Amino acid sequence: MAECLLRSLSKTVSRTVRSIKVPQSASFANFLSARNPYIKVSEEVSEAISDEKPVVALETTIYTHGFPHPKNTALALHLESVVRLNGGIPATIGVLNGIARVGFSAEELIELTASAGRPETRKVSRRDLPYILGLGHAGRGLNGGTTVAGTMVLARLAGINVLATGGLGGVHRGGEHSMDISADLIELARNRMTVVAGGCKSFLDIPRTLEYLETQGVTVGTFADGREGQVDFPAFWTRDSGSPSPLTIKDEEEAAQIMRAQITLPFYSGLFFASPIPADHSIAKDKMDATITQAVHDAEKSGFTGSDNTPFILKRIHEITDGASVAANGALIASNVARGTKVAVHLAKINKDHSDNIRTRKTPSLAGSNSSWTGSDTTVAYPPSTSRSSLTQISSGPNDPTNVIVAGALAVDLSCDFIPAKDVAESSHPRFHTSNPASIRQSLGGVGQNVATALHYLKSSVRLCTSIGDDIAGSTALQMLAQRGLQISGIQKLATGASTAQYVAINNAQKDLVLAMADMNILEATTQDFEVLWKPHLAGCKPKWLVVDANWDPLTLRKWIDAAKALEAKIAYEPVSTAKSKRAFSHPQSSLAAVPHHSINLATPNALELASMSEAASDAGMFDRDDWWRAIDSIGLSASGSRGKLVSLTNSDLVDQGIPQQSIRLLPFIPCISTTLGEHGVLLTQMLKPGDGRLTSPTSAPYILSRSTNGSDTVGGVYMRLFPPVERLSSHEIINVNGVGDTFLGTLIAGLTKDKPKVIADLVDIAQSASVQTLKSTEAVSPQISTLRHLI
Structure with missing residues (x-):
């Protein structure tokens, strides 16, 4: 009877899926976003999944229920930048205004993290998804941070294979009586997902957690980190837990090979790769054990159980350790995210080598929740069982050919346009030594970044080489560049206290520059590191052109020029x-x-x-x-x-x-x-x-x-x-003047690096037209210059 029912259900599902018309080139993420009003997959993540690039899922309860604001904002942006710098595409997952998001913009991520600590901001596991998404559809747009379990559910719906986080939930102490078992373990048992985390929180029952995972068929291994022989399963804040790890994994490439086997074989349980906390941030086991004993006792005494238990214990551990646990937590999470990204990148390379494998099965199957169904007109993979990943341009390494390297400043720009009073006859210039009414806009700028963006909009192969600070501004800038599709492997994040560059422009009522203040000191902080930080990019890319701006100190500027000249690259100076x-x-x-x-x-x-x-x-x-x-x-x-x-x-x-x-x-x-020459052309x-x-x-x-x-x-x-100028604009048509010259230079170089380059005289008017587009735009470089591609 059951077998007949299964066959009948299989036929019904097969007919249903065949009736869905989806273009062959569409990814399931695109299909999901288009068809499901409850889930939104960002354009960047959707395209990355469609192109089978290495995507890493990131959970959000650590932001909404772990770190206080604004530290959580800084951490969220930082972790996304860690993914990008290691060659992957971040897919932060959470619920914003009642809609599940797979991939956040910087603005959306800031909005979600700002809601941390509010009573209405929920902790969202699998069980909570129908509730919070249903209320969102009914007009109650709540925010929520997804747990590891909730993140796994949404990640698999989108077709993502790797999730990196701080720690995994587990069996709570006394769980044999209370049945308090984290939903994270259940999801690992039912989802073909790889989770990279720092083991389990030390206050959990680690032996019973490992026993439960074994019973559920979840493969568990711990990275050796250079150690020989048997290693302990890590306990989050400490590298050793006293419980031997079921398996030992040598490195990320070995982990990716295990993933490849698990994805290819008809297994539908997950993988858990435990990543020990970096040794220099590990807290001594005996000290942590005493802290946890106290925190667990306080939780029991205060009556905190269920989903409220973990947040309370974490808060008490933070208090008892005077914040040392939070610092260790941040270091562990960043380390895990970097490692998870490397696993995803290695898997992408392996899958690329096996690109002849069939992506979807030809026979309708209900073997598990991750089945693929094929109809007569189209194929819907739910989610793809194998992939043929190719690395994204963003993950390009130092040895990838690139036509243009742009070496210069990336900055956060503030443009302040003076607004004279309408009823007072006064100068169109702001007054000194006093406050002036103004319209102030913030954008991403910096000469190097502007030139690189212009080249990118004009479809030139370009890499930006610059430095940013380990701050919110730097992480936001990195995310915005990556969302544009720019290579970011040449961007170095300095952890020496240097601040991301900033530029403040004071303009008169006609939008003409009156005064500017620029803090570009960060570029001068890497003078002694040119051979290590920058020269490999020139040697590996072998560019046709180097565009270098004068924000570098004279010695580093000379090194850039000499190194490029030695490779016979042409050099443009801004x-x-x-x-x-x-x-x-x-x-x-x-x-x-x-x-x-x-x-x-x-x-x-x-x-x-x-x-x-x-x-x-x-x-x-x-x-x-x-x-x-x-x-x-x-x-x-x-x-x-x-x-x-x-x-x-x-x-x-x-x-x-x-x-x-x-x-x-x-x-x-x-x-x-x-x-x-401005009005002279x-x-x-x-x-x-x-x-x-x-x-x-x-x-x-x-x-x-x-x-x-x-x-x-x-x-x-x-x-x-x-x-002469290609177009004369009235003052009210001019919105922005800061990136006009950079747009001009970027357009010239785009034309000079084509396979059949034009002479520069044939490019000047095109470059002027691009500059006019920027004059009319709120952006430092107008995206509308892309309409000029065919001219160059």
Whole structure:
């Protein structure tokens, strides 16, 4: 009878699934988000699952019921950055406003963590999901942190294989009488999921927990961490528990091979990989045992049982250890998340090597809750039984080819636009020494980040190399970049107390910059570490171009230039500001001294920065050198140029300011200078080599300032062209000015690194158009510049 019923049910399910029309390319995560109003899978996580990239699930009760606000916010953002820095995609899982989320944006994660400690913020296990999601659908949008069990349920629905967390629940002391057994163990028994955690909390009954997991068929192993022979199953705050681990695992690659076997075979129980706390954060076992005995006694005395028991005991342990348990907790969680990510990445590599395996079964099956059903028109994998993961661009390592490396600042930007009073006749500029009304916006900026983002929007292969602090701003920035799809393997998080860079711009009523304050000191904190932190990225990527900004100190700037030049990469220099623009010339052994083998191929200053660069070169004695004079003689002009010719190519105002002359003076060191001039447009000044087609082209003839007449084998002439603005905007159309120059440079480099690169003169107007898009945007670089891809 039961067998007949099972066959009948199997046929019914098969017919039902065949009636669902889902595109072959759609992941189950996409299908889940589209069809289920109770669960939302973020776009980033959905795409990662669809592309079979290494995704790591993160629970949220540690934020809502573990750490106080705002420490929980910092931890949440930090753990996501740990996943990204180790090559994975984080999928933080929780309930926000009555909807289960698989993957949070930074803003959503901050909103959830801010609700910690409120009575209405719930601790959500499997049993609680129908309640809190049902109320959300009825209009009561509650927040909740998912436990390991609740996270496992949602992760498996989305098709995620790995969950990393602090500790696993277990059998409570006296559980043989109270039947107080964590739902985490039940979920491990019924879900084909891998959990990486620091064992069980020490106040649980660890021997009975291990016995229960064995009875339920859950594979349990402990990472050896270099130890030989039998190792103990860890007890969260301590590396040893007194209970031998059922199995020992050598490393993350071995763990991934175990996962591969478990996924491929028709097993439907989970895996538990115990990761001991780092030795330097481990609390002595005898001290922890005494603390736990006291905390458990206090819980019993106070009547805390069930789901309230663990939070109370954790709070008492924190109090008894004077906070040492919380510090150890944070270190353990970060270590576990890093290890869980490495397991997921290794699994992705293994699955890629086995990409010929069939992803879904062809026979309808009800063998377990993780079955795959195939219909005649489509296949729905629930969830995929195997994968053929390929590493995401975000997880690219130092040895992955990349067309452009951008070395420069990433910062949190504040843009302050002065708002004059409507009923008072006053200046459009803010007043000094007093408070001014303003509209203030915060965004992600920094010259390097802006240029890299522009290149990314234009589909260039780019890696940003920069430093961030171990702070909320840094973690948020890292998450935002990764959500855009940018490579982040070149971003170094410094744990030395350095703060993530910040930039504050004060603009007048017309949105023109009046004053800016920039704290970019973090880039100068890595001067001595260039060989370790940055050089491997250049050597491994072998980029066509290095874009370097002047936020680096002069010595590090020189190291970047020398290392890139040794690899025959071309170099673009973004001067950043009048003060910092001098840094390329300020070192006594500046690489720019090499003539005619120019160290910098392209610079994009504004008029003030150009003047500052010219002054710095003069102060360094670079205009007194014999090789500079030989180059100037080959150009066929005096150092100041021919005024009449310069006016005809530009205009009298620019010549009176000395802008064309300053460009010419710098050409022997920087053979292509594109100076942005605001309302005057862009002045392109370029030294041409002998044989350059533009020297004899009729269309280029109006822009040839001079031709070499002395037979130089390195200098053929000078091309100078003033490009008028592509569009003039009224003041009310201008929203943002901070990333305009960076957008311009990023667009130029995008065109210069194509398989069939354009000459730079053909890119200037396109770059100006991109800059206009940014002027109209609230973002430091407008995403709308992507519409210009086809032009470059």
